[in-house]
Each structure stands twice: as structure tokens, then as C-alpha cells.
Amino acid sequence: MGIRAEVEERSLPDLSIPYLNVITDDARLLIGVRARNLLALEYLLKRLLEKEPPESVSGFFLDVNGYRLHHLEELKGEAKNIAKKVRLYRTELALKPMSAFERRIVHMALAEYPDITTQSTGEGETRRVVIKPYP
Structure with missing residues (x-):
């Protein structure tokens, strides 16, 4: 090549x-x-x-x-923006389907928010992170 x-x-x-x-x-x-x-x-x-x-x-x-690193930074930013909406409206919102590695990054990025929780749902290529208000 x-x-x-x-x-x-x-x-x-x-x-x-x-x-x-x-x-x-x-x-x-x-x-x-x-x-x-x-x-x-x-x-x-x-x-x-x-x-x-x-x-x-x-x-x-x-x-x-730096392509993937840039993508991960965008993903964290998107997750944090969705988390703000979840906090404001007190309703759960789902992110787009993503790889296991990307889901892990989202879970880690949002772990610092005590008033929300994250959960992976779905199977295979449709698996995604759902961001929910913490009960």
C-alpha cells in the first residue's frame, strides 16, 4: 500500500x-x-x-x-448535554446505538453526576445508553 x-x-x-x-x-x-x-x-x-x-x-x-479521540470527546459532550436535559425535564433519554467501548466512555463520563444514572439497553448493534434521573 x-x-x-x-x-x-x-x-x-x-x-x-x-x-x-x-x-x-x-x-x-x-x-x-x-x-x-x-x-x-x-x-x-x-x-x-x-x-x-x-x-x-x-x-x-x-x-x-486523532480521529477516534475527537469522536470520543464529541460523544462525551453529547452525553453531558443529554444529561442536562434529563436533569431539567426529569425524564429518561436514550443515546444512539454505539459500541461497547463507546458505552463505557459514556458511563464513565456521567458517573460524576449524582442525580442521574445510566444503563445500557438493547442487543447487538442496537445496544445504547439510556440516561435516567436518579430516583
Whole structure:
């Protein structure tokens, strides 16, 4: 494919695993539609690294040019805005369907709100977070 890239590693407060950011001019190719290429690449790399000694690999979060990190920040912002509406109207509201990782980020972002609670509902690709007023 001939893709030139650099990889930077750092730790992020929201992640308990290393953050690996691929910096490249070919981001669109690596990311793909709805980040499917990027998620597939992360999956393949994790399966390959499973063959290494357990102490050498503890998992990682793969990104390209900060694409997924930006998406997670937007997701947290959206969740906090919905939480404000739940507080104001005292009614439950559901977010759009999302991956298990994204749901975890939402649950963690809203854990600091003592007057609301979050719950994952649905199955498979329709699984989502519902934000509710705390009884």
C-alpha cells in the first residue's frame, strides 16, 4: 500500500490502556467509512499480538490522526448535554446505538453526576445508553 506513517504512544486519563496514534497523510484510507478500516486494523493487530507473551502486551487503543479521540470527546459532550436535559425535564433519554467501548466512555463520563444514572439497553448493534434521573 505504500503508506508513510509515524506512531506516537501516550497515556490518556479516560483510557486504562496505551493510546497509539498513527500520524499519516493517508488517514482516509486507514480510517475508512465510519472508522471500519481503523477498527478492523486494531482488531487484526490485537489478534497478532495475542501470540506474544502476556506481559508484553496489555492491549491498546489505536487511532489515526486523532480521529477516534475527537469522536470520543464529541460523544462525551453529547452525553453531558443529554444529561442536562434529563436533569431539567426529569425524564429518561436514550443515546444512539454505539459500541461497547463507546458505552463505557459514556458511563464513565456521567458517573460524576449524582442525580442521574445510566444503563445500557438493547442487543447487538442496537445496544445504547439510556440516561435516567436518579430516583
